[in-house]
Amino acid sequence: MKKFIRPLFLTLLIMLAFNGFSQSVAGDKILGTYWSPKKDAKIEIYKKGTHYFGKTIWVATPRKDTQNPDQQMRKRDLLGVDLLTDFSFDDGSYVDGEIYDPQNGKTYSCKITFSGRNLKVRGFIGISLFGRTEVFERVL
Template structure:
């Protein structure tokens, strides 16, 4: 009888623990500043109206020769957007968190001026994997970012 009560209590504790863990995952783990693995750029991820976005906060090619003036988005395929400054340009847009992945978002590549479908996953709390692709995820490229502390 004691064994049945113990097992029942243990099962209830496990169910409550799993429920509590599931409720605490909001996707906010990616919020913060991240540096591209090759050191070319830094982005800041934030949450707005339940979706996740990322702004370019630094890039080795972001400034004009004076080191202060932000370059413009001259490579954009949309001529009307070429006057935007690269500094603080939103390059990750409209990601939704589900389980362990941020999906349904878009990534803008400042070098090519093109926008791609994108997913984000955390390898661990300090390494983020960003995958841009056309059509299906198999046809894409993954770039690693490290959390800036």
Template structure:
């Protein structure tokens, strides 16, 4: 009887204890270089992120930084501050997958997956084609 009770208890609590909270990534994160804060939000069942703070919001000439490297010439005048750089992530098991990350420094967009490390940091993996060919960086939660 003790074993049956234990089995029922473990079965009841295990999904909440062992699965990742799908909204755990919501909030503000600082990128690995410390140059920007990105706020991750949720729309419907997908996750998005936009730049909400820049260490240096103006260029060397004192002009507001714009998306000058965007491959779409019509978007090059958009300000970097407020730019959506994370799009369409879906929560799956213990990570956020099938999203895109845009790098305003290069003007390139990459496939991306995100996962939380045990210390609460956000692991970002941008790639072209398959995840093995890519680059990872770690973002920290803004306090």
């Protein structure tokens, strides 16, 4: 009986490890640079640990974060700021993250999905039914 259980257990462990690896590789297809919807900024999607983030790496017109509710943050440049934070990859979507809107200084719950080579970024309050979707085009 032990001869049967040990190989079965090892096989299951290998399968679980491979499944986790393939999920990670599939999730990493989001990594790269994207135009903001108005093409006035470029956002780089990067991975830290198991989560995905997006920071501004180029802006057409440099400006400060003047709408931030935190007085101390209003003096910071928007270049280099993480606008997309803490996304997890789950079944083809990037979920449980947040998006910061520098136009109004508010942070919203967010979900990201692919539309071809572009990203559909949906910011919302509460449930995703009540929100707005913007398309971020991948930079070639």
